[in-house]
Amino acid sequence: MRYVSRLLPLLLLAMAPVALAQERIASLNLCLDQLLLEWVAPEKIVSVTWLAGDDHYRRGPLPEGLHLNRGRAEELLKLGPDLVLAGQYGAGRAASRLHELGVRVVKIPDAYSLEQLLQQLQALRSVLGKNPPLEVHYNKLQSLLALQAPAVASGKTGETPTALILSANNITYGSGMLEHQLLERAGFRNLAAEQGAQQLQKVSLEEVIAAQPDLLVLYGGEKDFALAHLATRHPVIRRYIERGRVFTLPAELGFCPALVAGETLEKLTEKRAEFVESQ
Template structure:
């Protein structure tokens, strides 16, 4: 009898120590949606964010902020277990996962990756409408408009290469390409045969060194090798840092990215 009572107490203790069952709130499976939701709704409405936002290479929000939230790996099982009021996911979410969300009766919103400032503003309005944050959405779009007005190019365009990471260069048809053009920086990736976004090894640019390189990985191995080889050729290439948090997403990132790009252009 005593052994049975002891076992019951131990089981009760284990149950008390386990995680509480949660329900409601918003679950985000996309790092860009993570930062957008943080700008639109109170933190207590966010039940979980994507695990990408706790990865320095993928996040668009400060890591100390991201680490305050629960994360998921995006599997249907763990999302359904949270019983959220809304799931915000990528337009590239696999069909099987979408079907699982549908069977579970979850309200879902699938977001694409806007390639223009205008499309990004439209997406902000869409998400704000779904989460009942129209006023905050309008205020965020007003900040984007103000940043556009304050950073418009005043002189001739300066060619520049923007490396997203390693030897992956940003090309035309992207949000970053549009913002660069707006402040007076011409995306020079096309000069080396790169369209959209693609690999641009240092061997390719050594023959024709660029005047300006923007890079988020100042301490990375690829960037260090590129810097060393360009210096060895006597190239006058200037390299300036461009924070990774400004690269991965649009939305709330746009004003800060525009200001940084404009500052770089003024410094040339």
């Protein structure tokens, strides 16, 4: 054991020159997997979590030879990464073990609001260095957030259309959630928040129908059968679909909002513009 503990720092020292160039990046977090795969050249990524290979999260084919880790320190150590990205929570033990062994581990904060999203991207910028797609994404999100919500801008709150999110298992999103921020920014009034919901809350189909939102917002992504989706496939929801009064949030918003928040905000704003025109 003593032999190993002496050898490891030596090994790590040998890798030190590579570390500065950051040519071998690994991730211990589902969302960071996605961000790396999206923005970083595939040859620079040595490992992402096994979840990235799961059909629910995979956005495209994974680069060849990519190691899918299970969040264990030893499997990453073997790959000799010069940068390991970890989330705020999860795989904490592996991250601290790697850090003790001298690997550069950077914790990127999770994001649960638009402000935190900017902080998350800022943290990534400072660790990844010059990265054009990340810059484009960051600047776009920043400029979107600098804009005021359409209703506030026009000063006519009377014409603000209402919206309500209906997700799997009859869950709706209240005022403390990122989804709520996106709706408000796009110029919708989130009815769940107005009725006092702060976080996730159960909402029955009856309450959805009684609230009469102008726009019904569903969460997309899951195509497999689950009773959890029974509510969103109920015939009473079909009326909304037929009238085009439905917006489907991308599944990525749920597990890695940094990927799609800006795009979703734009689409929601477009949807609102359609609404105001049609009225």
